Amino acid sequence: PKSELNGRHLREFTDPETAKAGYEAFNRVYRTGFPFRDFRWEIIRKDGTKRYVEASASLMRDKKGQKIGFQGVIRDVTERKRAEVALRKSEEQFRKLVEESPLGVVLIRPDGRYEYVNPSFVDMFGYDLDEVSSGWLWFQRAFPDPEIREEIIETWKYDLEEIGVGRSIHRTFE
Numbered sequence: 001p002k003s004e005l006n007g008r009h010l011r012e013f014t015d016p017e018t019a020k021a022g023y024e025a026f027n028r029v030y031r032t033g034f035p036f037r038d039f040r041w042e043i044i045r046k047d048g049t050k051r052y053v054e055a056s057a058s059l060m061r062d063k064k065g066q067k068i069g070f071q072g073v074i075r076d077v078t079e080r081k082r083a084e085v086a087l088r089k090s091e092e093q094f095r096k097l098v099e100e101s102p103l104g105v106v107l108i109r110p111d112g113r114y115e116y117v118n119p120s121f122v123d124m125f126g127y128d129l130d131e132v133s134s135g136w137l138w139f140q141r142a143f144p145d146p147e148i149r150e151e152i153i154e155t156w157k158y159d160l161e162e163i164g165v166g167r168s169i170h171r172t173f174e
Contacts, residue, residue: 013044033059052081108135
């Protein structure tokens with residue numbers, strides 16, 4: 001409650017590093033008069049659990065312009081922080097899966113530009129992303145015979161339309 005927070009120092013409910021950063025932020029506001037926004041820190045609640053908060057604060061002045069304290073807003077962003085951590089972990093797992101996959105993996109933007117090719121793709125075809133920046137360029141290099149290339153492109157388009165993106169179909173081309 002407010003009655004238990006008034007008069008307490010930040011170091012009483014944060015770790016030493018956060019208390020130092022908080023002191024520096026408040027000191028800067030006090031010296032310059034400029035508010036801070038989106039300052040993030042981990043707090044230790046009365047019951048000992050930890051939460052992540054995001055704060056903004058500005059200097060309060062009396063009618064004579066004398067500095068009398070701070071006012072601000074603190075938002076609990078614990079769930080957002082946990083979601084960000086989970087997303088980073090998931091992205092790392094996905095990156096590892098794709099990087100170590102024995103299958104050639106390509107991420108293609110809607111405009112046909114290649115955004116990513118994994119190491120197995122490079123090993124299989126001998127082309128890295130700089131050499132095959134689009135599907136059209138890759139098809140020209142991988143299938144130099146125009147007739148074979150056209151047949152493969154038509155098959156690929158058919159598979160995309162009939163089977164859909166992200167589904168697997170086994171085809172063998174030389």
